[in-house]
Amino acid sequence: MxxxxxxxxxxxxxxxxxxxxxxxxxxxxxxxxxxxxxxxxxxxxxxxxxxxxxxxxxxxxxxxxxxxxxxxxxxxxxxxxxxxxxxxxAPRTARHLRLGGTHGPLLGALVDRLADVAPDVRMTTCTSWSERELADQLAEGRLDFALAGTCGSALPPRADGLVWREVAADPVFVMVPVSHPLADRAEVDLTELAGEEWACVPGDGCFGDCFTASCARAGFTPRRVYETDTASLVHLVQVGRAVGLCRATFPTTPGIVTRPLTGTPLAWRHLLGRHGGSRLLDLAATVLAQARVAHAGVAAGSDSYTRWLSTHRDGLPETVA
Incomplete structure (x- = not known):
């Protein structure tokens, strides 16, 4: 039996x-x-x-x-x-949209936008620190769309088998406590931070190498870099243990200010990925358009980014990589 x-x-x-x-x-x-x-x-x-x-x-x-x-x-x-x-x-017309994304405010903003423009589509989300993991899930058909990113002009993961479209490109800002001597600056030169310890969120792209290379061009080697989750990164900055690296869209946080780096030595491209044979191809244009609107809304919520945009109307320099 x-x-x-x-x-x-x-x-x-x-x-x-x-x-x-x-x-x-x-x-x-x-x-x-x-x-x-x-x-x-x-x-x-x-x-x-x-x-x-x-x-x-x-x-x-x-x-x-x-x-x-x-x-x-x-x-x-x-x-x-x-x-x-x-x-x-459920009605036979109901559809299920599976969205993936790295940790940050953009995924939530996109879900909010899509809920308004496509109320009949049921959505689920998946987050990961790993852009490669998200790309694998797209390739295997476990996700329909994914928000990921690359450092500067680097190729996205599995670029040969997936379709990637740029949502936006942001400068990378530095995050310091309000008590920091450079907190009142309109922008900060990387050389002025040579003696600091650093914190950033983890990832499996080339951002760490690009940051190290930028520091080398500025004449120093970072003393220490903590790779940690966002909440721990914020804490390390708030208590003065480290200076943080963040996308310019990072939301306003008590006890912390974000400032642009002189010359914009680092940048981040937000990308929307999908499989070429996605079952929801008819939604691709809508998802991309709403991702761009969502990014604009998130960017508008950052005072430091708004000020930067007002003085950098030409956007990011082409030499950023």
């Missing part, structure tokens, strides 16, 4: 009732029939699941193992059945 879900439900009912008699009543079975079924289940599992006594039944060690597994399996199957039923009842 192969173990089935109904057998797990039987074992669960016996444990919950505390006796075969009460369990049989709850299941609508005769007690001899329930006892016979339990014996068949125990033979299939290789041992006794309950010890029988005058006051009812108590799970054996094997029984506890089976009960523990059933606490996960049975709710998961119930949830699957409910979700499948909801899916089956």
């Amino acid at each position: 192969e173990l089935e879900l109904r057998h797990l439900r039987t074992v669960r009912a016996i444990a919950d009732a505390g006796s075969l008699t009460r369990a049989a009543t709850a299941l609508g079975l005769a007690q001899p029939a329930l006892s016979a079924q339990l014996k068949r289940i125990e033979r299939a599992l290789g041992g006794a699941l309950f010890e029988r006594g005058r006051h009812g039944v108590r799970a054996t060690a094997l029984g506890e193992l089976v009960l523990e597994r059933s606490r996960f399996v049975l709710p998961a199957v119930t949830e699957l059945q409910q979700e499948a039923a909801r899916f089956a009842r």
Whole structure:
């Protein structure tokens, strides 16, 4: 006999009732029939699941193992059945859009925009620090679109098998605490930060190498670079432990200011990727357009970026790489 879900439900009912008699009543079975079924289940599992006594039944060690597994399996199957039923009842025109993105404000802003312009499309999101992981998910058909990025003019991941479109290009700013001696500057020269420790979010592109090369051109080697999540990066900057590197769209944060670097030695390109054979090709233009609108909205929320744009109307220098 192969173990089935109904057998797990039987074992669960016996444990919950505390006796075969009460369990049989709850299941609508005769007690001899329930006892016979339990014996068949125990033979299939290789041992006794309950010890029988005058006051009812108590799970054996094997029984506890089976009960523990059933606490996960049975709710998961119930949830699957409910979700499948909801899916089956949904209008046939409903579509599912799977969006991926690196951590940052742009993904949320894009979801917000798409919810307005495509209210009948159901969306789910996936985030990752790794642009390559997002590209792999696009290539494997697990995502429909992904927001990723590259440093300067570097090629995006899996550029030969995916379609990438530029959403926007931003300068990379430096993030310092409000108490920092350079916090009042309109912009900061990289050479003035030679003695600092640094913090940035992780990634698997060339940004780290480009930053090191920019420092070398400025005549120094970074003392230390902490790669960490955004919340920890903000904390390290707030307490004065490190100077942070961030995209110019980084939102206003208490205790911190963001400032452009003189000459814009570093830049970041926001890209929207999809598979060439995507099942949602008809939405590609809409998603790209809304990503660009979302970026503009996020950029407008940064005072330091707004000031930079007002004095750099030609955008990023072509030499940035």
